[in-house]
Amino acid sequence: MRRNSPPAFACWLLASVVPAPYREAMLGDLIEEYTLRAESASPVAASRWFWSQACRSVPSMVWSSLRSRDWLISMSIAMGVYIIMGTLKFAADLTISKFATPQQTTYVILAPIVFLATTSIGGCVAARIRRGATIFLALIVMITVAVLIAAKVCTIPVPWWYQFGFLTLGPLSVLLTPAVFGVLKPTC
Amino acid sequence: MTFSAYLFYIAKQMKRGELLGSLEHIILLALARLDGSAHGMIVRREIEERTGRDISIGAVYATLERLEAKGYISSFTGEPTPERGGRAKRLFRFEAAGKQALQVSEQTIRNMTAGLKSRWERI
Numbered sequence: 316m317r318r319n320s321p322p323a324f325a326c327w328l329l330a331s332v333v334p335a336p337y338r339e340a341m342l343g344d345l346i347e348e349y350t351l352r353a354e355s356a357s358p359v360a361a362s363r364w365f366w367s368q369a370c371r372s373v374p375s376m377v378w379s380s381l382r383s384r385d386w387l388i389s390m391s392i393a394m395g396v397y398i399i400m401g402t403l404k405f406a407a408d409l410t411i412s413k414f415a416t417p418q419q420t421t422y423v424i425l426a427p428i429v430f431l432a433t434t435s436i437g438g439c440v441a442a443r444i445r446r447g448a449t450i451f452l453a454l455i456v457m458i459t460v461a462v463l464i465a466a467k468v469c470t471i472p473v474p475w476w477y478q479f480g481f482l483t484l485g486p487l488s489v490l491l492t493p494a495v496f497g498v499l500k501p502t503c
Numbered sequence: 504m505t506f507s508a509y510l511f512y513i514a515k516q517m518k519r520g521e522l523l524g525s526l527e528h529i530i531l532l533a534l535a536r537l538d539g540s541a542h543g544m545i546v547r548r549e550i551e552e553r554t555g556r557d558i559s560i561g562a563v564y565a566t567l568e569r570l571e572a573k574g575y576i577s578s579f580t581g582e583p584t585p586e587r588g589g590r591a592k593r594l595f596r597f598e599a600a601g602k603q604a605l606q607v608s609e610q611t612i613r614n615m616t617a618g619l620k621s622r623w624e625r626i
Contacts, residue, residue: 343590344544372561
């Protein structure tokens with residue numbers, strides 16, 4: 316975090332949920348007020364205020380986005396990226412199956428690596444097209460993994476944390492990889 | 504506003520389910536106080552100073568967006584400034600329909616509270 320710059324993650328969070336017509340104006344308002352508070356009080360107090368505003372604004376903005384049908388565009392993009400991700404994963408699984416059967420240890424190790432690589436690529440692509448689409452993509456990935464776990468698709472005996480890892484790390488990699496690799500433009 | 508115009512307006516708005524909500528009412532009043540034109544953070548600050556309610560900027564913008572969709576206010580983009588990280592302000596302007604909605608809302612409250620004072624004293 317630069318000196319007197321608002322918390323980057325809070326900015327990213329807001330930029331992801333605020334509908335496009337008001338995104339720039341609202342972030343600009345918050346940054347202006349943050350700067351004033353950081354100068355008059357302290358950067359720590361200003362950051363605390365910024366976080367409070369960001370967290371309390373999310374429900375209103377999500378609701379506003381739902382009402383304006385803005386989410387439909389993000390959802391469509393997420394679905395499109397999800398189909399591309401599925402195709403990539405299928406191709407990778409086919410390649411792996413040529414030299415390792417599903418019962419082998421190699422497969423158990425390679426499966427999460429391929430999964431996380433695919434979700435990371437998907438997250439970056441979705442973020443590049445539309446920031447808000449990553450949240451929907453993360454949700455779709457989480458629901459898919461949960462359904463696959465519930466349906467007991469995995470026939471190999473694996474510990475619970477192995478499956479839990481897919482359920483949590485998959486959506487997280489969708490959300491965080493774009494930020495880590497700088498795919499997202501700086502929001503603040 | 505004449506009584507018949509008031510009744511006609513109420514009937515029209517009730518049919519559309521668009522009577523002012525409490526936050527909409529407060530935000531329209533704040534815009535009216537700010538000479539009819541202001542950006543989101545100024546509106547938020549005005550409400551906080553006058554009512555002590557610490558509302559989120561998200562709630563302010565969501566309500567402003569709703570009011571704009573109803574035609575009570577309009578908005579235009581200002582010039583970007585460095586202190587806003589190069590972002591432009593969105594200024595909201597009070598419209599005639601907004602003034603009318605406020606008058607109706609005030610009238611409704613007056614009608615509903617008329618004669619209540621003596622009852623409150625008895626409670």
